[in-house]
Amino acid sequence: MPRTLQRTAAFTALAKALVSGSRGGPSIGKRLAALPRMLKATAKGQYDGGLRVAMMxxxxxxxxxxxxxIPEAMFLVFGLADDAVMITWLAGTVLAETQRFIEWEKQRDAVLPGSVVG
Structure with a gap:
């Protein structure tokens, strides 16, 4: 398979996975839409993601x-490695935390205010 075709197929597969949420989780669009709500709920103290949001x-x-x-200019590839690690960690954390937040929203919305469970 030609290199260009392989690259196109890889990007197409990645796009489908990100948009459809093929692993059963929310799509990237839903996760990104949840990010401002998560920040707002964290700032209000409703959601317990304070430390994780601060780390992100x-x-x-x-x-x-x-x-x-400066490290990139001095160490070239090795200087970029720390950014690659940080970006990878950040992407994984954002994905995990937004999924956790969306699940928290669903649980919170499932409980009717003022109802007594018992």
């Missing part, structure tokens, strides 16, 4: 920080 913010700040350009 710190990782994002680290990757986009202009100070991080």
């Amino acid at each position: 913010a710190a990782a994002t700040a680290y990757v986009v920080s202009p100070i991080d350009v």
